Amino acid sequence: MSTETRLSGDVVTDFATKYGLAFVMVASYFGSGSVFIASQAGVMHGYTLLWAAVGAALLGFMAQDMSARLGIHGTSLMIFVREKLGRPLALTIALFLSIGCIAWTLGLVAAVGAGVSFLTGGAVAWQPIAVVATLGAIGVGLFNYNKVENLMIAMMLALLVVYVAVALPSGANPGDVALGFVPTTASMGALVMAAGLLGTTALWPNFFLESILVEEKGWTKESDVIDARRDLAMGYAVGGLATIAILIVAAAVLRPMGFEQLDSFLTPGEALVDVFGTWAMVLFVGGVTAAAFNSIIPIMWAPAYIIPQAAGYDVDQSDRLFKMLFAGLTGVGILSPVVSATLDLSVVDMVILFPMYNGIFALPIATILLFWAVNDRGTxxxxxxxxxxxxxxxxxxxxxxxxxxxSIGDFIELITTGGF
Known part of the structure; x- marks a missing residue:
């Protein structure tokens, strides 16, 4: 191995050792849900929700900053909830929030199934692949933390490069793009989509995970807060720029092509084909599939941590209880084909609507609890x-x-009438 290669590897290792937690947090939200919600926003509303994409990233950063400080100076968020509200109510909250994680997983394994089905030329339907993806996520999620973190860093940087490279030659009008960063009355009719962007960016499971995992980075004192904030700034800059790039591509390419909504799992890839050629569809589907698979793991870590904590048990990833909960709850993902058929939802409907569910029902609860915790003098x-x-x-x-x-009324209508 050359000295140059060895030094390059050392730089990457040192970076992952000092930073990287935010990339796990950002990768958990930047799965297929973010890709399709941003694409849907661009197709349906043009550039008018760019402000929501930026706001969601900033709010996600702020929430994670609160969570990091809580973990450094106080305790984890769910332990705080248990100490303040008692075990029965804390456990009720943990179980209710965990429903959102399971819903996310149902959509994510469906996305993995649809992606692999396309990449294999449709030789196998998405439904059985979703079952296999569920089992694969269980296996990867039981790896040690550092291996998962390194995987997330690589995936997020690769996705940023892909989508910025597509956005630059997309032909977007700079003036129209600039106006999209300012909220107007035109964007008020798209609040359910704005809620989806917020719900898939300011990801409530991360509020709990950050307060737990800061210890993995060795961040335990006030002087470590600056490292946590640098980490978050890098992670959310990458995630925010990628989301903005996807929305711009959808608005600049798909909307003029006549698309009014995402007709299928492959629709966002049409923008890549128009810019780069047919090979880009494979690139898009492969990227979305990898992003969806990676998102499952940190999202399902959350209930495996917070349910035991709510019940009075402090667990880590080596504990049998953590492993059993992670495997059991993630395993519900094998029911994704059943949910799709029962609710008459397509794969695209699931990967958009289930993050919306979390943004509407779970995010307000988590934000209120987090805000309470960082204002508690005793903690x-x-x-x-x-x-x-x-x-x-x-x-x-x-x-x-x-x-x-x-947005709750619009969401209920969508989920009960077969999606978009």
Whole structure:
């Protein structure tokens, strides 16, 4: 091995050792749900929701900052909830929130199934592949934390390169793009989609995971907060730019082609084909499939941590209880074909609607609990939120609650009438 190659490898290793937690958090939200929600937003509403993509990334950063500080100075979020509300209510909250994780997994394994089915030329339908994907996710999720973190870093950087490379030559009008970063009355008719962007970016399972996993990075004191924030800034910059690029491509390429919604799992890939040629469809499907698979793991880590914590047991990834819960709850993903058939939802419907469910029902609960925790004197001591931090952090709580209230009716109509 050459000295140059060895030094390059050392740089990557050092980076992953010091940082990288945010890439796990961002990769958990940047699965097929984010790709399709951003694409759907661009197709249906043009550039008008670019402000929501930016706002979602900023709010995700703020929420993760609260969670990191809680873990460094206080305790994990679910342990805080148990100590304040008692075991029965904490366990009820943990179980309710875990339903959202399972819903996410149902959509994600369906996306993996659809992607692999396409890549194999349709030799096998997506349904049996979804079952195999579920079992594969269980196996990978039981690896040690560092291996999963390195996988997430590589995947996020690769996706950013792909989608920015497509967005640049897409022919988007700079003036129209610039206007999309400013909320207008035109975007008020797209609140359910804005809620979807928020729900898939400010990912509530990460609020719990960050407060737990800061210990994995050795972040245990006030001086470590700056490293946590640098980590979050890098992770959310990558995720936010990729989301913006996807939305711009959909608005600039798919919308002028006459698409009014995503007709199939392959529709967003049409934009890549138009710019790069037919080989790009394979690139797109492969990327979405990998992103969906990777998202399953950190999302399903959350209930495996918070259910035992709510019941009074402190677990880590080596504990049998953690492994049993992760495997058992993730295993519900094998029912994805049944859910699809029962609710008459396509794969695209599931990967868009199930993150919306989390944005509407789970995110407001998690944000309120997190905001409470970082303001609790007994937990945070001198490091609890000050007035400036509260003014900023309160935006997440307010936006989560308002968007949920305004979009719940549209969501119920979509989920009960066969999707989009």
């Amino acid at each position: 945070m001591g001198e490091y609890r939120n000050g007035k400036k931090l509260n003014a900023v952090n309160a935006l997440l709580v307010l936006l989560a609650v308002v968007l949920a209230a305004l």
